[in-house]
Amino acid sequence: MKNEAGRPRATVSDYTERDLIARIQQRLPPAPDWLLVGIGDDAAVVEPEPNRVEVLSVDAIVDGVHVDRAFVPPEAIGHRALAVNLSDLAAMGALPRLALLSMALPRDFRVDDFDGMADGLAALASRHHIHIVGGNLTNTSGPLTVDVTVIGTVKRRQAMTRGGARAGDEIYVSGSIGSAAAGLRILKSSTAESSVSSLVERYLRPEPRIRLGLMLSRNRAATACVDLSDGLADGLHQIADASGVGVAIDEEMLPIEPTARRIFERQTEDATLTAISAGDDYELLFTVRPRWRHRLGAAARHGGTPLSRIGVCTERRDVTIVRSGAVQPIPPGYSHFR
Amino acid sequence: MKNEAGRPRATVSDYTERDLIARIQQRLPPAPDWLLVGIGDDAAVVEPEPNRVEVLSVDAIVDGVHVDRAFVPPEAIGHRALAVNLSDLAAMGALPRLALLSMALPRDFRVDDFDGMADGLAALASRHHIHIVGGNLTNTSGPLTVDVTVIGTVKRRQAMTRGGARAGDEIYVSGSIGSAAAGLRILKSSTAESSVSSLVERYLRPEPRIRLGLMLSRNRAATACVDLSDGLADGLHQIADASGVGVAIDEEMLPIEPTARRIFERQTEDATLTAISAGDDYELLFTVRPRWRHRLGAAARHGGTPLSRIGVCTERRDVTIVRSGAVQPIPPGYSHFR
Numbered sequence: 001m002k003n004e005a006g007r008p009r010a011t012v013s014d015y016t017e018r019d020l021i022a023r024i025q026q027r028l029p030p031a032p033d034w035l036l037v038g039i040g041d042d043a044a045v046v047e048p049e050p051n052r053v054e055v056l057s058v059d060a061i062v063d064g065v066h067v068d069r070a071f072v073p074p075e076a077i078g079h080r081a082l083a084v085n086l087s088d089l090a091a092m093g094a095l096p097r098l099a100l101l102s103m104a105l106p107r108d109f110r111v112d113d114f115d116g117m118a119d120g121l122a123a124l125a126s127r128h129h130i131h132i133v134g135g136n137l138t139n140t141s142g143p144l145t146v147d148v149t150v151i152g153t154v155k156r157r158q159a160m161t162r163g164g165a166r167a168g169d170e171i172y173v174s175g176s177i178g179s180a181a182a183g184l185r186i187l188k189s190s191t192a193e194s195s196v197s198s199l200v201e202r203y204l205r206p207e208p209r210i211r212l213g214l215m216l217s218r219n220r221a222a223t224a225c226v227d228l229s230d231g232l233a234d235g236l237h238q239i240a241d242a243s244g245v246g247v248a249i250d251e252e253m254l255p256i257e258p259t260a261r262r263i264f265e266r267q268t269e270d271a272t273l274t275a276i277s278a279g280d281d282y283e284l285l286f287t288v289r290p291r292w293r294h295r296l297g298a299a300a301r302h303g304g305t306p307l308s309r310i311g312v313c314t315e316r317r318d319v320t321i322v323r324s325g326a327v328q329p330i331p332p333g334y335s336h337f338r
Numbered sequence: 339m340k341n342e343a344g345r346p347r348a349t350v351s352d353y354t355e356r357d358l359i360a361r362i363q364q365r366l367p368p369a370p371d372w373l374l375v376g377i378g379d380d381a382a383v384v385e386p387e388p389n390r391v392e393v394l395s396v397d398a399i400v401d402g403v404h405v406d407r408a409f410v411p412p413e414a415i416g417h418r419a420l421a422v423n424l425s426d427l428a429a430m431g432a433l434p435r436l437a438l439l440s441m442a443l444p445r446d447f448r449v450d451d452f453d454g455m456a457d458g459l460a461a462l463a464s465r466h467h468i469h470i471v472g473g474n475l476t477n478t479s480g481p482l483t484v485d486v487t488v489i490g491t492v493k494r495r496q497a498m499t500r501g502g503a504r505a506g507d508e509i510y511v512s513g514s515i516g517s518a519a520a521g522l523r524i525l526k527s528s529t530a531e532s533s534v535s536s537l538v539e540r541y542l543r544p545e546p547r548i549r550l551g552l553m554l555s556r557n558r559a560a561t562a563c564v565d566l567s568d569g570l571a572d573g574l575h576q577i578a579d580a581s582g583v584g585v586a587i588d589e590e591m592l593p594i595e596p597t598a599r600r601i602f603e604r605q606t607e608d609a610t611l612t613a614i615s616a617g618d619d620y621e622l623l624f625t626v627r628p629r630w631r632h633r634l635g636a637a638a639r640h641g642g643t644p645l646s647r648i649g650v651c652t653e654r655r656d657v658t659i660v661r662s663g664a665v666q667p668i669p670p671g672y673s674h675f676r
Contacts, residue, residue, distance in 0.1 A: 036391060037499055041580070042429040042565055043395035043490075045497045048386040053374060056471060057381035058438040058487060062478050091380040100396040102440075102485045136396050138403055142480010147440045149396060149487040152381075159383045161375055227380055242379070 012114055013107045017137045023115060024101070024135065027122035032131055035098075044133035046098065052153035055094035059084045063143035071187045074113040076204040078120025081146040084229060086128065086208035087282040091227040093160040093217020094152030096210065098133045099125065102147040104140035117146070128210060158217040160286070162242035165224040169287040169313040171239075171247060172296075173255065174209055175305045177232050177283065178275025182260035185267075199260060206282040212303035213284060221295035222286040232276040235285040236319050237332045243287075249311030249330075251323045272323070276330065287313055350452055351445045355475045361453060362439070362473065365460035370469055373436075382471035384436065390491035393432035397422045401481035409525045412451040414542040416458025419484040422567060424466065424546035425620040429565040431498040431555020432490030434548065436471045437463065440485040442478035455484070466548060496555040498624070500580035503562040505653040507625035509577075509585060510634075511593065512547055513643045515570050515621065516613025520598035523605075537598060544620040550641035554624060559633035563624040570614040573623040574657050575670045581625075587649030587668075589661045610661070614668065625651055 012020060021039060031038050037045035048054070061081045063069050069077070082099060089096050101121070105114070125132060130150070183203030209227070216222040224243055226235045232254075236247050256275045264271035283305075288296055300307050311321075319330045350358060359377060369376050375383035386392070399419045401407050407415070420437060427434050439459070443452070463470060468488070521541030547565070554560040562581050564573045570592075574585045594613045602609035621643075626634055638645050649659075657668045 036494070037430075037497065041499050041501075042426040042563075043393045043432070045430065045492070046392045046394060047494070048390075048392055052386075054384045054386055055381045056384060056436075056438060056489075058440045058472055058474050058485075060440050060442060060474055060476050060485070062442055062476050062480075064479050065476055088380040092375075092383065094381070098394075100394060100487055102396045102398050102487075104398060104400055104480075104483055134394055134396055136398055136485075138398050138400050140400050140480055140483065141402050142400075142442075142478055142483070145442055145478065145480070145483055147396075147398070147474075147485040149438055149440075151394075154383070156374070156385070159375065161379050163379075225380075 010110060011107065012105050012109045012111055013139065015111065020114065020137050021135060024118045024122070024132065027118050028132055029126055035131060035133055039134055046133060049097065049153045051155070053156045053159065055089055055092045055152045055154055055159065056149065057085050057088040058147065058149040059088065061146045069144065072204060074116030075120035077146065078117035079124050079205050081148050082121050082124045083206050083208050083282065085148045085150040086210055087206070087227040087229060089150055089152040090209045090213035091160065091225050091284055092154060093158055093213045093225065094154040095214060096128055096130045096150055096152040098131050098151050100149045101132060101135035104138050104142070104145040106144060107139050109144060154217060158220065160217050160222055160225040162224050162226050162238050165239050165243035165245050165287040165313045166289070167245050167313050167315040169223050169289050170293070170309050171249060171285070171287050171311040171313065172307050172309050173232065173283055173285050174212055174303065174307055175281070175283040176255040176257050176260070177228065177281055178256050178260045178264065178278045180206060180280035181274065181278030182263040184280065185263055199257070203280060206280065208282060209284045209305060212299055212305060215299040215303050216286060219295040219298060221288060221292060221299055223289055225284055225286040228281045228283045228285055229279060231279045231281070232285065233330050234332065236330060239285065239287065240317065240319050243313070244317070246314040246317040246319060247311060248314050248320045248322065251321055253308060253310045255306070255308040348448060349445065350443050350447045350449055351477065353449065358452065358475050359473060362456045362470065365456050366470055367464055373469060373471055377472055384471060387435065387491045389493070391494045391497065393427055393430045393490045393492055393497065394487065395423050395426040396485065396487045397426065399484045407482065410542060412454030413458035415484065416455035417462050417543050419486050420459050420462050421544050421546050421620065423486045423488040424548055425544070425565040425567060427488055427490040428547045428551035429498065429563050429622055430492060431496055431551045431563065432492040433552060434466050434468045434488055434490040436469050436489050438487045439470060439473035442476050442480070442483040444482060445477050447482060492555060496558065498555050498560055498563040500562050500564050500576050503577050503581035503583050503625040503651045504627070505583050505651050507561050507627050507651040508631070508647050509587060509623070509625055509649040509651065510645050510647050511570065511621055511623050512550055512641065512645055513619070513621040514593040514595050514598070515566065515619050516594050516598045516602070516616045518544060518618035519612065519616030520601045522618070523601055537595070541618060544618065546620060547622045547641070547643060550622055550637055550643060553637040553641050557633040557636060559626055559630060559637055560624040561627055563622055566619045566621045566623055567617060569617045569619070570623065571668050572670065574668060577623065577625065578655065578657050581651070582655070584652035584655040584657060585649060586652050586658045586660065589659055591646060591648045593644070593646040
């Protein structure tokens with residue numbers, strides 16, 4: 001078939017689905033021995049990992065909704081499509097194992113952009129030793145849409161949920177909040193230095209906190225955990241609702257990078273409220289029983305990112321922030337579906 | 339929140355993602371005991387089935403590519419989104435167990451259409467005892483896109499692939515071919531009686547051949563198997579390529595319904611070539627070693643659909659059809675991705 005000759009054509013519609021899948025496959029490492037049937041048959045066949053339960057998550061990236069191809073390079077779209085799913089597994093304390101891809105491609109999508117996306121996906125997959133066992137490609141009259149399903153494993157009693165917090169538990173967050181949102185603003189203002197900013201990097205290539213999640217679950221350090229895909233405010237409400245507690249956080253303790261704060265303030269906004277309601281951070285928010293605080297030691301030292309204690313769970317079931325001594329309710333995050 | 343009050347609004351953008359997911363959940367049966375954490379946390383947690391390997395498949399339905407909302411009702415879209423995936427599991431001989439959904443919804447998608455889609459999905463899921471363990475909803479500026487990932491189980495040595503056929507194996511197909519394509523033509527011509535035609539039903543609500551696939555794999559009756567999502571011609575090429583054999587089928591033996599044949603002929607087409615290249619049938623195509631033919635008995639009696647022997651695998655590696663005594667090559671099916 002003439003398409004198999006190797007010379008790249010302009011757009012994906014010059015290729016067969018099989019050719020395009022081959023372009024992804026050639027970026028993957030050799031199949032692990034638990035993969036009994038891989039890409040190319042009707043379905044993949046996989047040997048489950050003994051003595052583990054499975055953790056499954058699906059998430060989508062839609063151009064114009066979650067990313068904008070105008071300023072997000074293809075490789076970052078590929079990275080992000082997998083990263084947002086891995087972040088969900090991190091929040092459960094799971095070790096990721098495999099992924100399935102489903103992409104809807106505009107007919108005029110360029111093959112070098114397709115390759116870039118595959119590069120971003122494959123690079124992140126390979127860093128986390130995840131194998132892509134199957135996929136589906138279709139065209140669409142709409143925007144680029146990348147769906148990823150990931151499956152990981154965890155010991156049955158070590159899976160973390162949102163529902164285990166009790167009044168008195170301390171609340172921690174990893175890394176910083178609002179950084180990705182600040183990076184997005186830099187990107188949108190598209191100055192020359194935008195490509196080097198670490199904030200931009202936080203937006204473009206969020207690092208799923210897999211290692212931290214694993215350490216929290218294996219040590220049984222966390223009583224509840226959630227990832228911050230939709231922002232800190234939303235995460236606090238999720239834990240509060242699922243656990244049947246309230247939460248009170250302290251403005252002074254929030255890890256907001258000074259550069260991010262300046263970017264928000266320059267736009268005459270309340271920087272703290274912007275940072276706690278901004279999405280895309282993909283940090284972990286979790287609760288720790290005070291007498292188990294020592295279990296946090298290893299995660300704090302080797303989890304790959306600083307941890308900040310930002311507040312406490314309360315009997316009273318409201319979600320609040322203390323600002324200059326005054327208690328203020330935190331409204332639920334952006335919850336209309338996007 | 340005012341959206342939770344129950345009175346249905348016009349479009350999905352009046353709802354939160356959580357509200358919409360709840361509308362799907364209320365259509366599902368109670369969670370099975372192997373589902374440790376279901377919809378509502380960062381990810382689902384599932385206990386694997388002991389002594390089985392897992393079979394995984396992902397497939398997408400895009401409005402305007404795989405279906406057309408102009409003449410396919412929402413409930414049939416929901417049915418089909420799951421059915422095409424189940425058909426892949428059927429071809430591997432797997433028993434389906436769970437599914438994850440990911441839907442991208444146009445902002446003006448009506449909630450009663452969303453409910454209809456959920457009805458179609460839930461009805462098919464419940465008939466096959468499949469639990470929907472997770473999902474993701476997003477909006478899109480493009481067409482309705484429904485991605486489904488399904489996972490099933492099979493005994494390790496019973497998984498059927500495309501690659502096990504040998505020269506001399508007989509080739510079988512279930513049900514009839516071309517019926518869905520004929521049904522689609524009836525639908526497009528939109529006459530009054532279209533809603534009662536069994537051909538239309540074959541297009542709108544393809545029945546995944548799960549039972550047949552299970553019987554073929556458990557009896558070790560089939561040496562290779564594929565589902566006919568992209569048509570008989572494509573399926574024959576898939577088995578031939580993967581198994582390293584040729585195939586020769588006989589026009590006389592093809593199960594083409596007379597009504598379907600008439601519809602194709604009325605449009606002055608070669609009805610046989612149309613039927614073998616038409617997609618959407620979701621029947622199973624499989625090969626049987628002649629001395630194991632007796633193993634087919636149970637599948638033929640209880641597989642839920644008639645079986646037709648249509649040809650034989652050959653040493654000579656070409657894919658041909660015998661028509662009125664003359665041998666004619668079968669070109670590869672529609673392979674550009676859609």
